[in-house]
Every structure is written in C-alpha cells, then in structure tokens.
Amino acid sequence: MTFGGDTVHNEIAHVGQKEANELVAASLDQGVNFFDSADIYSGGNSEILLGKALGNSRSEAVVATKVRFRLGKGQNDVGLTRHHIIKSCEASLKRLGTDYIDLYQIHSFDPRTPLEETLRALDQLVQSGKVRYIGCSNLMAWQMMKMLAISQHLNLEKFITAQLYYSIGTRDIEHELVPLCLDQNMGILCWSPLSGGFFTGKYRKGQPLPQDSRRSDPNAESLRWWPVDEEKGYAIVEELDRISKKHNASIAQTALSFVLRKPAVTSVIVGAKTMSQLLDNVKASDLELSDSDFNFLDEMSRPQVPYPLWHQNYGNDR
Numbered sequence: 001m002t003f004g005g006d007t008v009h010n011e012i013a014h015v016g017q018k019e020a021n022e023l024v025a026a027s028l029d030q031g032v033n034f035f036d037s038a039d040i041y042s043g044g045n046s047e048i049l050l051g052k053a054l055g056n057s058r059s060e061a062v063v064a065t066k067v068r069f070r071l072g073k074g075q076n077d078v079g080l081t082r083h084h085i086i087k088s089c090e091a092s093l094k095r096l097g098t099d100y101i102d103l104y105q106i107h108s109f110d111p112r113t114p115l116e117e118t119l120r121a122l123d124q125l126v127q128s129g130k131v132r133y134i135g136c137s138n139l140m141a142w143q144m145m146k147m148l149a150i151s152q153h154l155n156l157e158k159f160i161t162a163q164l165y166y167s168i169g170t171r172d173i174e175h176e177l178v179p180l181c182l183d184q185n186m187g188i189l190c191w192s193p194l195s196g197g198f199f200t201g202k203y204r205k206g207q208p209l210p211q212d213s214r215r216s217d218p219n220a221e222s223l224r225w226w227p228v229d230e231e232k233g234y235a236i237v238e239e240l241d242r243i244s245k246k247h248n249a250s251i252a253q254t255a256l257s258f259v260l261r262k263p264a265v266t267s268v269i270v271g272a273k274t275m276s277q278l279l280d281n282v283k284a285s286d287l288e289l290s291d292s293d294f295n296f297l298d299e300m301s302r303p304q305v306p307y308p309l310w311h312q313n314y315g316n317d318r
Contacts, residue, residue, distance in 0.1 A: 002271045003049040004042025013042045015273055017049050023278055024053035028060060030282045036163070036189070036269050038066035038107055039092050051097035058098055064189075065092050066137060068107035080110035082121040089125055105135040105163060109143050115150050123156040135161035135189070141176035148184055159186060161266065165225075166190040167199055168240070168258050169233045171303045178264055187266030193259045194252055194270070196226030198233055201241060201251035205234035236301050243293045249283070256284035258297050
C-alpha cells in the first residue's frame with residue numbers, strides 16, 4: 001500500500017519505482033517471499049510497481065492482490081459481481097506483469113451481490129489457472145462462515161486465508177474471527193500489525209508527535225484505518241519498551257513478534273517505506289519472546305470480552 005501515490009492514498013503511498021525495486025530486492029534477500037497489494041492501491045500503480053520490482057524473481061514470490069472497490073465511474077466498476085471480479089483480475093494480471101496470481105482476495109463484503117455469484121466467479125478464475133488460491137479480507141465472522149458453507153455446498157474453491165486488522169493493541173478479531181479461522185483451518189494475514197506505526201515507539205504519552213509520520217496529522221483521512229485506544233496503547237508501548245530492552249530488540253520487533261506468535265497467524269504485512277524500517281521489521285521473525293514476557297503482554301493488552309462470549313466462556317467452565 002506504500003507503493004505508488006495518488007489522491008486516494010497519497011498520505012501513505014510515497015514509494016516510487018526505484019525505492020520499490022530496492023525494498024523488494026532486500027525483502028527477497030532477507031527471506032521474505034509474500035507480497036500483498038490491491039487493485040485500489042494508488043489506483044493500480046502499486047501493482048505496476050510491484051510487478052516491475054519483482055521482475056525475473058516473480059517465481060520466487062507469493063503475490064497477493066485484492067478486488068472489491070471502485071476503480072471507475074461505471075456501474076460495473078465496483079463490487080463483487082462476476083463481471084467486476086473477472087475484469088479486475090485480468091487488469092491486475094496485466095499490471096503485475098504475470099499470468100497468475102497466487103492469492104486473490106475479496107477486499108471487503110458486497111451486500112449487493114449474491115454470494116453464490118461471487119464465489120462461482122472466484123472458482124472460475126482458479127479453474128482457468130489465472131488464480132491459484134482465494135482469500136478474504138475485512139469480513140465479519142458470520143459473513144465469512146456463510147461463504148465457506150456455500151463453497152462447500154456447491155463444491156467451489158474455499159477461502160484459505162483471512163486478511164484482518166490485528167495488532168497487540170487492536171485484538172478484536174480474537175472474539176470470533178480467530179476461533180473461526182482455527183476451526184476452518186484458515187491462515188490469518190495481519191494488516192497494519194503496528195497500527196499505522198503506533199506500536200513502533202514513535203508515539204509516547206506526553207511527548208510531541210513525530211514529524212512526517214502517518215499518524216501525526218489529526219486530520220489525515222487515513223487515520224480511520226488504524227483505530228487505537230490511545231490511553232491503553234500508550235501503556236502497552238511502555239511495556240513493549242521495557243521487554244524489548246531485555247531482548248536487545250526494537251519496540252516494533254517486539255510488537256510484531258507478539259502477533260506472529262498468536263494462534264492462526266500465518267504472516268504479518270508490514271508497510272515499510274524505508275530500508276531501515278524494512279530491515280528492522282524483518283528481524284522480528286528471529287525474536288523469540290520468553291513465555292513469561294509473552295504471557296505478560298498478552299494479559300495486559302487483552303481486550304474486554306463482549307456478550308455473549310463472556311457468558312459462553314462462563315458456561316464452558318462448568
């Protein structure tokens with residue numbers, strides 16, 4: 001999402017082709033092989049930059065992209081209809097410069113299109129060889145489970161991943177979506193695992209906001225994508241700081257390591273804009289928190305359990 005830049009994502013996307021080439025090459029050198037984009041990111045420019053950056057290394061990478069949101073002014077330029085999905089997939093293939101997409105994800109729910117139509121179109125793309133696997137993103141648990149049930153009933157391809165907003169300070173998905181993914185054997189891909197940079201240590205209670213950081217502008221449109229309970233978040237950052245020093249790690253590495261250890265999490269998606277950010281984030285995969293440190297962070301950042309889950313949890317103990 002940091003690649004490209006246009007009026008939609010210009011608060012986030014500042015990485016040009018030269019920088020994209022360097023970041024992708026460094027990622028591959030560090031053992032990173034999963035790259036996530038979407039047709040809406042920078043109006044398609046993100047896919048173009050990613051495709052060119054991968055170049056001859058395409059076969060080494062798992063490339064994911066998404067479909068759902070509006071890319072034109074026409075009635076069929078939005079949603080999860082058969083028309084829009086197939087047209088968008090073909091356009092993404094062209095922009096990425098590849099003949100297949102490893103993971104094609106629906107970016108959000110579309111209440112205006114029959115679920116069967118969406119799932120048949122995705123299945124068609126898999127059967128044609130244009131897509132290898134399908135996934136979903138930003139769905140509620142009942143929506144995801146209903147689509148999985150339809151796929152099973154109609155013998156269609158099923159979602160194998162769910163891309164969800166998840167960080168140490170935003171753990172809402174643990175109430176229903178994590179249990180669902182564990183039950184259905186789906187991998188979770190965490191987007192914004194640092195909550196737009198909040199859990200990097202740049203933001204501290206009582207200190208001035210850092211300059212040129214995505215969360216520092218209170219009027220930024222993009223802030224709505226990274227909601228955080230800031231009072232609780234500041235307390236979490238202090239504990240991350242304390243524990244990171246014990247492990248000779250950065251706060252960001254500790255926050256990422258925590259999420260990587262959570263059940264069902266397959267990978268975290270980091271939006272590094274600079275080489276230093278990328279190299280720092282990658283080291284999180286080598287950080288092994290002790291059980292005591294992990295359990296402490298888990299308990300102190302635990303979200304309040306909503307009804308009826310607390311009632312069911314009470315009943316399960318008796």
